[in-house]
Amino acid sequence: MSKLKIAIQKSGRLYEESLQLLKDCGIYVNNGKDQLKVSVDNFPLEIMYLRNSDIPQYLEDGVVDIAIVGENLLEEKYKKIEIVHKLGFSKCRVSLAVPKEVETDRLDYFQGKKIATSYPNTLKKFLQENNISAEIHIISGSVEIAPNIGLADGICDIVSSGSTLFKNGLRETVTLLSSEAVLAKTFTLSDEKKAFLEKLVFRIKAVLKAKNSKYILMNVPNDKIVVISETLPVLKSPTIIPLAEKGWSSIHSVIEEDTFWEVIDKLKDNGAQDILIIPIDKMVI
Structure with a gap:
């Protein structure tokens, strides 16, 4: 019998909550040290631990069948992927932020400015929709430091509590999109795997309904x-x-x-x- 392949972030903010959700659904995972692929005994499921940024491509290519991933990442990657169900955890937003001494919250502050971000596609789309012309600097990490070293006039990054922005002398101004963890799937599922997915979604809905x-x-x-x-x-x-x-x-x-x-x-x-x-x-x- 084939198994439903699910991708989970191998480290970071989604890892623990994803595993907890599966546990609450009665799916028990015995991880060996540094294992990147684990087969579950009590449900037709195989877990693959992947880098967060790789998950959308693996989904689109059908290497994995489903994944727990952030909406913000799916928006950024523009992949042909279907969201099955929102999961209610790892909530955040993709926002613009400026040095705290900047007094305006207006979007047109960024007209002709430099913006540092790890979400260039999301930012570019948002700026185009709002007729703002700005120079985008792509940074893979530590985006918050860019204004302090003169690289940018502001940033576009994920925000949860806002504490990281505060520590770096920044403040949030404009929200581009709100995000949370979602269960997403590829478009190439077999009928057998669709049936497995329906059973998993049934359990997830029962768990989420109970939590609320x-x-x-x-x-x-x-x-x-x-x-x-x-x-x-x-x-x-x-x-x-x-x-x-x-x-x-x-x-x-x-x-x-x-x-x-x-x-x-x-x-x-x-x-x-x-x-x-x-x-x-x-x-x-």
């Missing part, structure tokens, strides 16, 4: 059940269990992390008491 959801239990007066139920953004309907104390029931449901405190406030205002929140390991819907 909480199981909630609360005690509610019976005359408040209807209004409380209407407040809960449930999958279908909440579970309602009568309590030993007359006139009270326990309501069980699921709420999303993004709206957690907003929902909790409404529940308390509508009479919910003894609210208990439990993390969810997996969520299959």
